[in-house]
Every structure is written in C-alpha cells, then in structure tokens.
Amino acid sequence: MGATPAWPPRSAPRLFVTGPLAESAPVTIEGGQAHYLGKVMRIAPGDAVILCDDETGEWAAEVVSAGKRDVVLAVRERLREREAVPDFWLCAALLKKPNFDLVLEKATELGVAHVQPLITRRCVADKLNPERALTIVTEAAEQCARTALPGIAEPVKLDALLRDWPEGRTLFFADETGGAPAAAQFAAHPGPAALLVGPEGGFDDEERALIRAHPMARAITLGPRILRGETASIGATALWMAISGDW
Structure with missing residues (x-):
C-alpha cells in the first residue's frame, strides 16, 4: 500500500x-x-x-x-507564521519601466524588507505606478514562497531621503567612482542597513558629495566594471544577503 x-x-x-x-x-x-x-x-x-x-x-x-x-x-x-525578513532596505533610483520592474521582482525574491524608489537629477523617470509595483512584488512573493511582502514607499528626492534618514541605519552607497570593497563593508557594519543605487546616468558630482557627507553613508565599490542600475541593485543585494542576511 x-x-x-x-x-x-x-x-x-x-x-x-x-x-x-x-x-x-x-x-x-x-x-x-x-x-x-x-x-x-x-x-x-x-x-x-x-x-x-x-x-x-x-x-x-x-x-x-x-x-x-x-x-x-x-x-x-x-x-x-509570517516570516521575519532581514532588516535591509533598497533605495534605488527610478529606471526605465521594465528595468525597475526587474529590480522590484528580484528585490522581493532576495528578501528585501523595504523598497524606497528614488528621484535623482539623471533619472529618466520620476513616477511609479503603485498598483503595478504591488502586483509585481506580490507575484514575485507568490513565486518564491515568501510570506511577507516588501514595503514599497512613494518615490522621494535624494535630498529628502538623506535629510530624513533614520539614525542607526547604515547607508551603503554604490559609488561607481570607487569606495571600499562591498563585501568588507557589509561585514564590518552589521545591523539595520540600506543600499543606495543610482540611475542610468549615475549620480552627478554634487549628489555624490552630498551622499558621502552623510554620517551614515559608506561608499562601496561593486568591482572594476560600471554596472547598470538594475544589475547593481540585484548583485549588491544578493551579496549583502549572503554576508549579513538569511542566505
């Protein structure tokens, strides 16, 4: 039988x-x-x-x-029970619609707790359809058997993000001009964290200086190649999860 x-x-x-x-x-x-x-x-x-x-x-x-x-x-x-996800935020500059859709989907699969869309000077988009965004993360959560949906905030400008940044949360800044190796920085700064990634054209010099001056910002490099915005978001999130998250 x-x-x-x-x-x-x-x-x-x-x-x-x-x-x-x-x-x-x-x-x-x-x-x-x-x-x-x-x-x-x-x-x-x-x-x-x-x-x-x-x-x-x-x-x-x-x-x-x-x-x-x-x-x-x-x-x-x-x-x-509803799962406890790692306390990791993704602060990603808005990209062209299909590219940012990919960021939302993969951030959900990787276990990001909160997505903060960002508006910078070189962004090619300045709006996010909240219903579409919710559909994307919901379908991704269903596919990967996640029980907790990531929060998705309204897009904000870079200066507002930095002005209102919460005390005690490290802001890892993916700077294409250079920084400390990402893996070493992630390991050296455990606890609540966020990743800041720029748009297709990157941050301009004034924005970069503003970010680097923030007391919670830690500039990181993601290797010798300049990555697309969606690649940087996905790759660095995966690396953080491997070092500090639930991988």
Missing part, C-alpha cells in the same frame, strides 16, 4: 489575499485571481490552494466551489 500523498501538495497554487486569515474561515476569490485558479490552474473542489495575507502567515485552503466568476475556499490549517 502506497504512502498517503502529502497535503497540501508542493504544486498547489499560491495566492496573496486580503486578511487576516483564520482556520475554518471562508475565502472568496474573484477577478483575475479567480480566472487564474479556474482557467489556468484548473482547480476543482477538494483541491488545495496556499494562501498568504501578509499578516498571519501561510495557510492551506481547500476549494469548496469553482464557478465562472469566483472560487470559494475554506481555510484548513496554518502552515507557517
């Missing part, structure tokens, strides 16, 4: 929903998420769906009914 299959199966679809979730509570899925479950995943009564609410953690739910316009689920059990 074969072993009883694990429930919920690892292949069960994952969704973030509005919470809070609780055992035995009904959940109705509508709109695009219902279409995804019904038409793409072809779920049926009795199937499992993994739900997260960014509050209480991860839950296994069972499909009660799957109609043309909605899917009704019954929450069965909590699988995990």
Whole structure:
C-alpha cells in the first residue's frame, strides 16, 4: 500500500489575499485571481490552494466551489507564521519601466524588507505606478514562497531621503567612482542597513558629495566594471544577503 500523498501538495497554487486569515474561515476569490485558479490552474473542489495575507502567515485552503466568476475556499490549517525578513532596505533610483520592474521582482525574491524608489537629477523617470509595483512584488512573493511582502514607499528626492534618514541605519552607497570593497563593508557594519543605487546616468558630482557627507553613508565599490542600475541593485543585494542576511 502506497504512502498517503502529502497535503497540501508542493504544486498547489499560491495566492496573496486580503486578511487576516483564520482556520475554518471562508475565502472568496474573484477577478483575475479567480480566472487564474479556474482557467489556468484548473482547480476543482477538494483541491488545495496556499494562501498568504501578509499578516498571519501561510495557510492551506481547500476549494469548496469553482464557478465562472469566483472560487470559494475554506481555510484548513496554518502552515507557517509570517516570516521575519532581514532588516535591509533598497533605495534605488527610478529606471526605465521594465528595468525597475526587474529590480522590484528580484528585490522581493532576495528578501528585501523595504523598497524606497528614488528621484535623482539623471533619472529618466520620476513616477511609479503603485498598483503595478504591488502586483509585481506580490507575484514575485507568490513565486518564491515568501510570506511577507516588501514595503514599497512613494518615490522621494535624494535630498529628502538623506535629510530624513533614520539614525542607526547604515547607508551603503554604490559609488561607481570607487569606495571600499562591498563585501568588507557589509561585514564590518552589521545591523539595520540600506543600499543606495543610482540611475542610468549615475549620480552627478554634487549628489555624490552630498551622499558621502552623510554620517551614515559608506561608499562601496561593486568591482572594476560600471554596472547598470538594475544589475547593481540585484548583485549588491544578493551579496549583502549572503554576508549579513538569511542566505
């Protein structure tokens, strides 16, 4: 006699929903998420769906009914508490839309706690669609089995970011003109941290001087090559996670 299959199966679809979730509570899925479950995943009564609410953690739910316009689920059990993510912020200058979309997606997958979009003098964009940004990070969190969504702030200008910078949080400045090796700086300054990355054209001299003058700023180099904004954000975040985070 074969072993009883694990429930919920690892292949069960994952969704973030509005919470809070609780055992035995009904959940109705509508709109695009219902279409995804019904038409793409072809779920049926009795199937499992993994739900997260960014509050209480991860839950296994069972499909009660799957109609043309909605899917009704019954929450069965909590699988995990909401995870504690490393206290790391990504302060990234706005890039062209597809490039910044990539930054949001990969920052979520890597475990960033908070994304602060930044407006600098050489930015080619000065706005961020908050609904689009939330969709990107939510889908990335669903894909990588993350239970806590990163916070996404409204874009701010560089001088405002530095003026209001919280005491006690190290600001690692990815400076293409040079700095201390990133790995050594990350190891030397544990605790709450943030990474500051510039736009396609980099920071101008006045901005660079302003950042370097900040008492919490630590200029770092990411190697001998000048990296694109999205590459610098992703690569340096991965390095910080390997040294100081949850890798």
